[in-house]
């Protein structure tokens with residue numbers, strides 16, 4: 001039975017206006033989608049039991065620390081068909097799934113073969129418990145700064161974890177609370193992060209990293225809708241030995257000293273980023289060509305082929321130097337925007353060897369004509385043989 005009363009057009013107009021007004025008011029009073037939302041029971045369980053059955057998202061039996069319904073993997077690497085798994089009003093961003101679209105960090109499913117051209121350890125970071133250890137690497141940390149000093153102590157291909165002492169997210173030092181993440185989810189700050197002093201207000205819980213977080217982790221993306229990374233105009237000397245060498249140990253544990261994402265990668269792979277600190281380390285004795293390793297945190301020259309990279313390509317990201325921008329932008333400014341590790345690599349895993357964003361061995365043929373499959377040409381615009389300058 002339809003109980004609706006007939007309303008006069010005027011009354012209807014007033015009601016519609018009222019509804020619109022109420023919605024606007026509600027939207028306005030909601031905080032900018034920050035931190036996590038919804039009922040505690042979406043994510044927590046008091047006894048890990050409901051009608052005697054487990055409350056874990058993946059139906060596994062063990063109860064988890066923090067009274068949570070999953071571990072990092074149980075929530076973020078569910079291995080389903082969605083990149084964003086709804087939980088109440090919130091979404092859990094997935095780092096292992098089979099959906100066509102990958103989030104900005106990449107997808108561990110390429111390592112296991114759940115997605116892509118077949119299983120391979122070389123396609124990404126092999127996380128203990130999620131993917132196998134990287135059997136090709138032994139116990140090495142490629143590019144590890146002061147390898148001989150750190151070899152027996154710190155992170156390597158057999159012990160890398162999501163977070164904590166041997167991991168990437170959160171407080172990366174002994175004594176950092178539950179896997180270094182504790183407190184970060186409830187205090188999570190979204191959007192522009194330019195004064196990180198704890199994991200919660202660091203870019204993607206990466207201690208000390210600055211940046212502008214895209215609100216759907218780049219599930220939707222375009223040249224003007226993306227994360228913005230923070231970079232430096234030229235790299236500095238990184239290490240542990242003092243003097244003009246800058247240390248990666250700070251109040252946040254192991255952290256990026258200047259807030260850039262490339263320095264953050266360099267807290268483990270320092271040799272691929274630092275200005276030379278001894279005879280064979282780093283990118284070279286200074287930040288000018290010739291280099292001995294590809295530079296990062298270095299501005300694109302204003303002259304020559306580099307100046308022709310002028311519209312942001314989400315598959316070849318660059319960083320903004322000076323300040324974290326308020327909004328993401330399609331513009332590229334050579335002379336101020338910088339090449340970063342993320343220009344060529346993703347963070348978790350990709351379908352290509354060495355966690356690269358494109359098929360380096362197969363696609364990057366010099367003088368290949370108009371070739372958009374190889375990201376090297378996005379900056380080295382003259383090397384595909386097209387008359388560009």
Ligand code: HEC
Pocket residue numbers: 036037038039040041042043044066068087090181182183184185186187
């Ligand atoms: C969308 C998922 C989600 C919801 C909803 C949620 N939590 Fe949490 N909570 C987490 C995660 C993940 C952690 C552990 C990681 C961390 O501390 O960042 C956590 C940690 C905690 C902690 C320990 C760390 C801290 O921040 O104090 C407490 C206490 C807590 N939650 C209480 C609650 C209560 C009470 C509610 C409901 C009002 C709630 N949570 C709702 C996901 C959630």
Ligand code: HEC
Pocket residue numbers: 034035036043044068069070071072073075076087090091092093162163169178179181185188189190203204205213
């Ligand atoms: C109970 C489920 C749950 C668990 C367990 C959990 N997370 Fe999350 N995580 C979430 C949700 C929900 C969000 C989205 C928060 C939001 O909307 O800002 C999130 C967001 C994140 C983000 C992105 C933060 C950002 O700035 O966008 C990172 C990184 C992350 N989690 C890492 C971890 C790590 C590492 C662990 C294990 C130590 C973990 N999470 C455990 C539910 C969980």
Ligand code: HEC
Pocket residue numbers: 121122123124125126127134137140141142155156157158160166167168261264265266267268269341342345346347353354355356
């Ligand atoms: C906590 C230390 C740590 C941090 C931080 C870290 N890595 Fe790694 N990375 C490792 C270890 C250990 C390996 C070797 C084992 C493996 O491949 O899983 C590795 C391997 C790699 C590989 C080779 C993958 C392969 O299998 O061939 C690439 C590329 C890479 N890292 C890039 C990065 C980038 C880019 C960043 C920053 C976003 C980064 N790493 C941050 C520890 C780290």
Ligand code: HEC
Pocket residue numbers: 288289290291292294295298299300301306316317318338339340343344360375376377378379380
């Ligand atoms: C985001 C932009 C960017 C991308 C992508 C990029 N490069 Fe570069 N490349 C640079 C910059 C900037 C320099 C340094 C220019 C300078 O200051 O002389 C450079 C320098 C070089 C040099 C010269 C080193 C020297 O000693 O002068 C080579 C070789 C090179 N890149 C190869 C590659 C290859 C191969 C790829 C793809 C795997 C690639 N680059 C991808 C920006 C980029």
Ligand code: HEC
Pocket residue numbers: 142143262263265266269272273294295296339340341342343344345354356360
């Ligand atoms: C210009 C593109 C480019 C940039 C920028 C770049 N890489 Fe790479 N990286 C590559 C390529 C290509 C390879 C494959 C091996 C090679 O050609 O040397 C590679 C390989 C690696 C490896 C595996 C080395 C091994 O021994 O297997 C690691 C680790 C790595 N990169 C980390 C980083 C880190 C960390 C940064 C930033 C500090 C970075 N890369 C910046 C293109 C790049």
